[in-house]
Amino acid sequence: MANILSVEEVTHHYGDVRLFSNVTFGLEEGDKAALIARNGTGKTTLLNILWGDLIPDSGSVTIRNGIKTGYLTQDPVFDEAHTVLEAIFDSDNEVIQLVRQYERAIENNDEAEISRLVALMDAKDAWDYESRVKQILTKLKISRLNQPVRELSGGQVKRIALAAVLVTEPDFLILDEPTNHLDLDMVQWLEDYLSRNRATLLMVTHDRYFLDRVCNTILEIDREQLFRYQGNYSYFLDKRKERILLKQQEVEKAKNLLRKEQDWMNRMPQARATKAKYRIDAFYELKDVAGQKTDEQSMRLNIPTSRLGSKVLNLHEVGKSFNGHDFIKNFSYKFVKGDRIGIIGKNGTGKSTFLNLVTGILQPDSGQVELGETLVFGYYRQEGIQLEEDKKVIEVISDIADIIQTDSGKTLDAAQFLRQFMFPNEMHHVLVNKLSGGEKKRLYLMTVLMRHPNFLILDEPTNDLDIFTLTLLEEYLNDFGGCVLVVSHDRYFLDNVVEQLFVFDGNGLIKPFPGNYSRYMEHIKKEEAEINRKRSSQSAPKPREQKEKPRKLSFKEKQEFQQLELKISELEDEKADLEGRLNSGQLSPDELMEASNRIGKLLEELDMAEMRWLELSEINDQ
Incomplete structure (x- = not known):
């Protein structure tokens, strides 16, 4: 090659x-x-x-x-x-x-x-x-x-x-x-x-x-x-372990040999002079090898959770819609301590609406959201934190708290806490805008966890974090004493962290599934295979009928067909944008009314465009 x-x-x-x-x-x-x-x-x-x-x-x-x-x-x-x-x-x-x-x-x-x-x-x-x-x-x-x-x-x-x-x-x-x-x-x-x-x-x-x-x-x-x-x-995982183990053995062997050579080097200068120069050079090379670090630098996520009472969070027949379009319809669920739930679904199916209802940013149109008295949310948002560009890393932490308590009862100051999250001393006074994307997300994670939440909501937590940090975060979440609610497209992360899924179908329905993402996909494939099997068994070959010569699309119809495809995509995109704005909870009453009226008209336009597209599609397929 x-x-x-x-x-x-x-x-x-x-x-x-x-x-x-x-x-x-x-x-x-x-x-x-x-x-x-x-x-x-x-x-x-x-x-x-x-x-x-x-x-x-x-x-x-x-x-x-x-x-x-x-x-x-x-x-x-x-x-x-x-x-x-x-x-x-x-x-x-x-x-x-x-x-x-x-x-x-x-x-x-x-x-x-x-x-x-x-x-x-x-x-x-x-x-x-x-x-x-x-x-x-x-x-x-x-x-x-x-x-x-x-x-x-x-x-x-x-x-x-x-x-x-x-x-x-x-x-x-x-x-x-x-x-x-x-x-x-x-x-x-x-x-x-x-x-x-x-x-x-x-x-x-x-x-x-x-x-x-x-x-x-x-x-x-x-x-x-x-x-x-x-x-x-x-x-890579297997071979990396082998590499690190071999390196540790090499360094340990060098340390043992160094003790003997050090003894020789410590003798009288006259004794050293009688030896070959290569042995002195070899001693310094050996000293370099023995001084290499082999321990893996890692975060220590030893942050305690606030006490969580028997009543966590209850949803009773909760519903939310905008201008007649249901985003969430009659959903009930009683969260219990230890729940680890993943949320999946296409964009615009109501995932953000659901998180906003759970955290109280939005109020439901129907039903009730009941919060436990001891509930403390930790909300890791996809958009991250908004910080001044010239703020220092240590200021981000100390602005929230000067002293942070660990799960062992010890206390840490801001500098010690940063070191636990792999921010060495030389980075404490670095400006936030000088950090890499992953370092910023790690800093943001610190600000969420240091408030000692007992109900973690993580919206796309894997973006920009390195694989080693993700592995440690997964271990922390598996030992987390409270509830975890995760929106993520990272299949590996979902498989390792969650024990059940909330599947958003886009029509207001939320379907719980008992298992992780891979099990859900296996379930979907089995369902599709069964549907195809039934269709195959029910369909019998039909005799071919003499048909008239199929009509072809005219040039204008071809252009209309192409324009309809583009128009439908544009309308669906505009609809998704409007739904996102409606779900944000940040619109003024006038903007909310305008967006709601527009989404109603969009649905009518989509229906008309799709009907015409189907007509032309049938002719085009002949």
Whole structure:
């Protein structure tokens, strides 16, 4: 296989912090590699060096000539004046520009321009390309191509950026946390897409099932060095344990030998002079090996929970709707101590509404929410904390409390507490805006836990946290004495933490399921197999009837058909945006009334558009 990427002796420091030293590795054509390391140890920095946005302190990076490369950054930025269409197709690729012009002509219903571009699309064989582009946009739920970028949320911008990278069909893909802000359906589609795609891949991700099923190479940065593992995530875990054990044995052996050599070195200078110089040099090399650290730095989540009484949280026939559309309908549940529940469902199905009802941000239209007297919520929100850009790390903690109590009864000051969460002394006075994305999320987690909650609500807690932190968080949640309610697209996290699911179907119904995510998917597959079996047994072959020659869509009908697909997607997108705003609890009464009236009209428009689409679809399928 041909070499795609060569990294030779690359070293980079961030101020006084050494991120990695003399890193050397390469990728061959077709490799699918993941970069794993703790937060703040240089994963994103290394990707920026590979892309050319950052110059290393020393070393070189070579990407083979003629290779088309695409890079999804952790926090993508677009020109806010651009539309979604302009952001996605901002490329000098000739076919992409042709597809962009055609999409714009469809949007503007410019029949003359459409006619002109149809011939060019035929000449450039761009129809298959356009179909692949549309598939990517559809799977990532991007339809409102004329929407300005400035109106998008951070999650929408990340999905636009991912689409913009994928549609260019690069030979070498560099992806920084590609699964962030994707729902479960999107993650599974992307997993399948990258598995089948021939492009060489290097990515940073916390999704361990994604790693297991997509990657054949793991690159780990640990203590400034890079280690390579030829296998998936499961293989990496086994081999990493072996590597650490061998290192510990090597260091222990060096320490034992060092005692003898130290005794020799401590003798009279005359005795040392009679020995060969190589033994003195070997002593100092041995001393370096024996002085290496082999213990794993880890967080200690030893924070006590507030006492939780027998009455936790009771929901009685709770319902919530906006303008006649049910988000939650007649749902009852009695939480008990030790509940670990995962919430799954597509965007816009009422998950945020449910969390807002539980925490009292929204009031139900019907039913009742009863809170126990001892209930203390800890709400880890997806959007994180809002801090002043110039606030120091230690100030974030000390502003909440100067003294924090542990579950053993000991007390910690802010500095000690930070060290327990892997923030060493030199980071205590670093500004928050200098932290990596994962470090900010870890700091945010501290602010939630230090209030000693007994009912934890975690909304997408896995975004930006490194795999090692996630493993420790999972262990903490499994020992947590209170209740845990988790919204997450991370299947591995759900499997390891939750014992039952609340499945939101989008029609107001919440269906409890006794088990984790993998068991739920097995259940769904069995149900689908049974339905297909019954259909097969009931359907008998019918004799073919003589039919008239099928009618084909006219040119205008074809254009109407395409425009309807786009219109339906736009209406559904607008509906999801409105539902999100209605669920936020932040609208004024006037805004609430306006949004409610608009969603009613949207439902009518959707019905009419879908009926017409079905009519044309039947003709198109003939």
